[in-house]
Amino acid sequence: MCIITFSGTHRPLWPRYGEYKFVPRQRWVHNLEATPLALVTWGCRLTMSSVQPSIVKNFIKQHGLQGPEKVSRDGQYDLGLKDPAKIITDIDDSVLCPGS
Structure with missing residues (x-):
């Protein structure tokens, strides 16, 4: 298994936010072990075999x-991007999990 760190130095062009069919290994933040849902933040990850919304919201918050x-711009890499993420609060995501 190839382990790629989830903090420290990283590639300068990151994937745009959204759903992908494929993202090359050198763009991964960490080896996500092919689970149905993987959330990755700086220095932390959460993987689940089934989606549990309350756990996801707590992890994000x-x-x-x-x-x-502290950059508000989207990533530049988008090869294979299926569905780009939409801004739901403001450009800085100042409200995490709005409406929850």
Whole structure:
């Protein structure tokens, strides 16, 4: 198994936010072990075999917006992007999990 770190130095062009059919290994933040749902934040990950919305929301609220780069722009890499993510609060995602 190839382990790719989920913190530290990383590729300068990250994938645009959204759903992908495929993302090359060198663009992964960490080896996600092919689980149906994987959430990745700076220095943390959550994988689940079935979606549990309350756990997902708690993970996002606890670990979101903790990376060293405070940039609001989307990624530049989009090869294989199926469905781009939409902005649901503001460009800075200042409200995590709105409406929950």
